[in-house]
Structure formats: C-alpha cells, structure tokens
Amino acid sequence: MTSPVRQDSRTEATRLLCAGTYLDIEFRRRVIEELVEHEERPIAPSLGVDVVPVLAHALRARRQDALTALLLLALWAIFIGVDLATEPEGVPPIWSGLYALVCFVQWSAHATAGRGSAAYVVDRRTLREALKGHRAPLRALVPVIPPVVALGYWIFAFYALFEGADNWLALIFPLVLVLPVWMHRSRVAAVMRAELGKKAFAWAPRALPTSPYHLRIARAIDREQYAGLTIYDPFRPFIGMGSPYEPWSFALELKKREGTVNGTGPFTGRTVIELVRPRLEALREAAAATSRDRLKDLEIEEFVYLPVGPPRPRLDYETETVRRHVTESVDEGGEARRYFLRVRIGAWDEQVVVSVLVRVHTQGGMLVLEVVPHVLTPIKPEFRAVDVIAARGEDDILRDGLRAFLTGPAAGFAAAVSTIRSAVSGFRTWLADPRRAAPDGPAGSVREIAGTRTVSLFQEMDISRYVKTVQDRIASGVRDALRSQGYETDQFEQQIVQISEGGVYIGAMSGGAVAAGSGAQAKNMTKSGGS
Numbered sequence: 001m002t003s004p005v006r007q008d009s010r011t012e013a014t015r016l017l018c019a020g021t022y023l024d025i026e027f028r029r030r031v032i033e034e035l036v037e038h039e040e041r042p043i044a045p046s047l048g049v050d051v052v053p054v055l056a057h058a059l060r061a062r063r064q065d066a067l068t069a070l071l072l073l074a075l076w077a078i079f080i081g082v083d084l085a086t087e088p089e090g091v092p093p094i095w096s097g098l099y100a101l102v103c104f105v106q107w108s109a110h111a112t113a114g115r116g117s118a119a120y121v122v123d124r125r126t127l128r129e130a131l132k133g134h135r136a137p138l139r140a141l142v143p144v145i146p147p148v149v150a151l152g153y154w155i156f157a158f159y160a161l162f163e164g165a166d167n168w169l170a171l172i173f174p175l176v177l178v179l180p181v182w183m184h185r186s187r188v189a190a191v192m193r194a195e196l197g198k199k200a201f202a203w204a205p206r207a208l209p210t211s212p213y214h215l216r217i218a219r220a221i222d223r224e225q226y227a228g229l230t231i232y233d234p235f236r237p238f239i240g241m242g243s244p245y246e247p248w249s250f251a252l253e254l255k256k257r258e259g260t261v262n263g264t265g266p267f268t269g270r271t272v273i274e275l276v277r278p279r280l281e282a283l284r285e286a287a288a289a290t291s292r293d294r295l296k297d298l299e300i301e302e303f304v305y306l307p308v309g310p311p312r313p314r315l316d317y318e319t320e321t322v323r324r325h326v327t328e329s330v331d332e333g334g335e336a337r338r339y340f341l342r343v344r345i346g347a348w349d350e351q352v353v354v355s356v357l358v359r360v361h362t363q364g365g366m367l368v369l370e371v372v373p374h375v376l377t378p379i380k381p382e383f384r385a386v387d388v389i390a391a392r393g394e395d396d397i398l399r400d401g402l403r404a405f406l407t408g409p410a411a412g413f414a415a416a417v418s419t420i421r422s423a424v425s426g427f428r429t430w431l432a433d434p435r436r437a438a439p440d441g442p443a444g445s446v447r448e449i450a451g452t453r454t455v456s457l458f459q460e461m462d463i464s465r466y467v468k469t470v471q472d473r474i475a476s477g478v479r480d481a482l483r484s485q486g487y488e489t490d491q492f493e494q495q496i497v498q499i500s501e502g503g504v505y506i507g508a509m510s511g512g513a514v515a516a517g518s519g520a521q522a523k524n525m526t527k528s529g530g531s
Helices: 012-023 025-037 051-086 094-111 124-130 136-162 168-196 198-203 212-224 269-290 319-329 381-391 397-432 457-484 490-500
Strands: 229-232 248-253 299-307 338-347 352-361 366-376
Touching (some): 025 051, 025 397, 051 094, 051 168, 094 136, 094 168, 094 397, 168 198, 198 381, 248 490, 269 299, 269 457, 338 457, 352 457, 366 457
Antiparallel strands (some): 299 338, 352 366
C-alpha cells in the first residue's frame, strides 16, 4: 500500500490524535476496538482528521506496551524466584510481594483519573481535574498516595538493611525494573520528536500499519473516510459529526403569488440547493478577500446517508456511484436514503469543527427545510503533552531516568494491564471474525472519542457566529428560490425571523397554550359548568 498524503493528513487534529494513542490507554483501546475489532463497520466521516495514521500509531503504541510488559514479566519472574530462594522454606516472597503491592497502589491512584501509557502516566493537574465533584478529602488525598507509598517502601527497605537483614534484593530489583520503563519512555519520546512534533509532523511520511491484516483495514478506511456517502444505523445517525447544535426545521405550504405566472421549471429540492450553494460560495470568497476568518475555508459538499445493507467489502465508493446516489436522492425525500448539503467549517486548527447539514423537500405542495448543525469539540488538552515531550532533548538522559524511576511502579503495572487487554482484544476479534459478522453502521468516531465535553467562551461565540451566518445564507437562498418560482414568501420570512431570534412561530392555533423562554409557564384555562 502506498502512502499518499490525504487532505487531512497534516492537520493539528490528526497530529494530536496520533499522540493521544501513546498518552491515553483508554483512547487507544477505543480506537482499536472501533476500527479493528469491528471491521464489519464502515467508519464514520472523518472531519479534519486522517484516521489511518491514528490507527497506525495506536497499533505501534500497543506493540511497544506489550514489549515493555514482556520484559517486566521476565524480570518479575526472576525477582520472585530469587526472593523465594532466599527466604526460609514455607515463607512467602516478602519483598517481591511488598513491591508488587506498591506498584498496584500507585497504578490504582493514577487510574482514578485515567490511565496513561506505560511511559507517561497522568500528571497531578489532570488527576485533580478528574476528581472534581468528588469529596474534598479524596481530592486532597489521592495525588499524594503514589509518592508516599513509594517513599514508605524505600524507608522500610533501608531500615531493614541497617537492622542487619539480608534484603539487598529489595533494593536492586526495583531499580532493575525501572530499565524497561526507561527504554519505553525513550522509544516514545523518539516518536514524539521525529514524527509527531509540530515541525516533524509536517514532513514525516504518512504512518501506515505494518501487518497485511491491518493494511487491509487501512485501505477500507481510505475508501470511506472522505467519500461523499456514508452508511448509518437508524438508531445512530450523524456519527462523526459531533453533538447537535440547535437543529431546526419547518414546513411551508407553497402558494403562488396573485398575478404571477409559473416559474421557469419544476420547483424541486435541486432548485433550492442550486440557489443556496452560490450564496455559501460567495460567503467563502468574501471572507477570503477581506479577512482571515475561518469562513474563508468553508467547505461545501453534497452528501448521502445510506442505510445498512451489503457487507462492507461490497460497498461501492467510486465517484460515479456517489454521483448517482446524490442525483437520485436529492429530490426523492426518502426515509432510508437521505441527501444533505453539508457545510463544514474547521476552526481553531480543526479543534472546533462546525458542520451544518441542510435537507429540502418539495413534495405534495409543501416546502420542508431541515437544518441540522453539529459541533465537534476540541481534542483533550492532555494530548498536547506531545509538544512538551518533543521539546526535550535527546541528551536529557538523567532527568528522563529519574522520571522513569518515579513513575516506574505505576507505569509497569499499566503496561501489564494494557497487554492483558490487548491479548483479550485479539482473542475476541479472532473468535468473532468480524469480516463475516452482520453488516452494521458506525457506532463511534475516533474524532468524537477524543473530544472534550466543553468549549471555551471564545469558541462558543465562534460556533454561534458560524452557524448563524451559514443559516442566513441558507435562508436567503430558499427565499430567492421561492420568489423565482412565483411563490409567496411572507410566511417563510416570518418563520425565519422567529427561528433566528430563538422564538416560536405558530401559523394557526385553536385552544392550547404556548410558553417560550427560560422559566416561562403557560396555562390553558377553560370554563366548565355555570356562571
């Protein structure tokens, strides 16, 4: 398989996701689970990211964790064996058992906030953030547990040595166990510097999986991630787009204006789309000519959602096939195959992605307009540790060795847990044989998995501005489409004004009650009986 540079192979989002596979074991597990364990699922649309390098780095990080775990396992076997040999018969291995307890406690404390890789466990600030909402004493206690437990072990070991105990094993083996972790840190740091640093990533070859099995999956991802159609499950629509952001729709009866003649042709969904699209393109050109606003990079694409059907290898993503689906679905208004005009804005270095999906129906003398904005939130800030690691020089051996010594117990245990999970994952994949599983739609998106739950106030302001600006262009295009065909536009304009101001529009109402706004209440009171 060749290594072409895809349209989003060099984005900041792709770089951070690749780094996240080394820095967050849970994220890496989810990536491999979605892309490898469920090979029967086509992937969700990739917005601003290239998923193939992310998968390649996830698999490489898993292999490195497995190598570290195997080296540690061999050292632990020697540790326990020597410990048993030096203890009187019938006495359990005291020092190896005690140090194993230290490793477990340290790993458990870090796991409270989320597991890092065997090389880089979660830092204290991340731990505090993760514990927000728990009891204050716990928040204060957990960050100090790992160093206190480790210090307690070393104090006890040296005390026993000074008291005459023959416990040289308790001092030497913990130091020897640091070596695999140190090697692991060095390998990961080398990847961060040579491949995932900001400057290096711009020129490094596109990472690809190495095994034929994973290369087959990578080829399937390349066919699907930027195609003009995607497969969906009816219970999981819009996977990959992010979270819905104030979607809205309305229905309008098409009424001819008095004294007008018929339009130049049939009034269809394509008629509306062809008038909406030039206004969006003009918006992009105006932004590019007058500012550095992200609207200058606005992307417009016709997109089709297809229901789950044939197995993944039989799905056709060729250009002619996609064009045929677009042509047939734009005016059919079907429930299964759904056409959308997708408008995408990648802001904040693709950290915030706004997608506005537009669908138009004109059947039965009605115009139905559906506008569904979605937002992808920024990538987890912990992944930016790649820049800190990449900035450290190769000659920082002493500091890196000390870091390995301090994080060794938890990191070693994390590597072991990761390897056990990888083995279970591999066995589960082999047993399930996903290539022959029933066809299914995407259940998760790599980009969504890595997203935060919140955005900053500046980002929220930008999201709101992008969505409102695009919606205004959509509304003007629909209005001009109505006018060009001789239809009344008063009711349409009234509905658009109400929606844009966050209000509620009701064409006609008999009885009932309506309330709008925060804290609003409505009561419907009727008289019964006499007086």
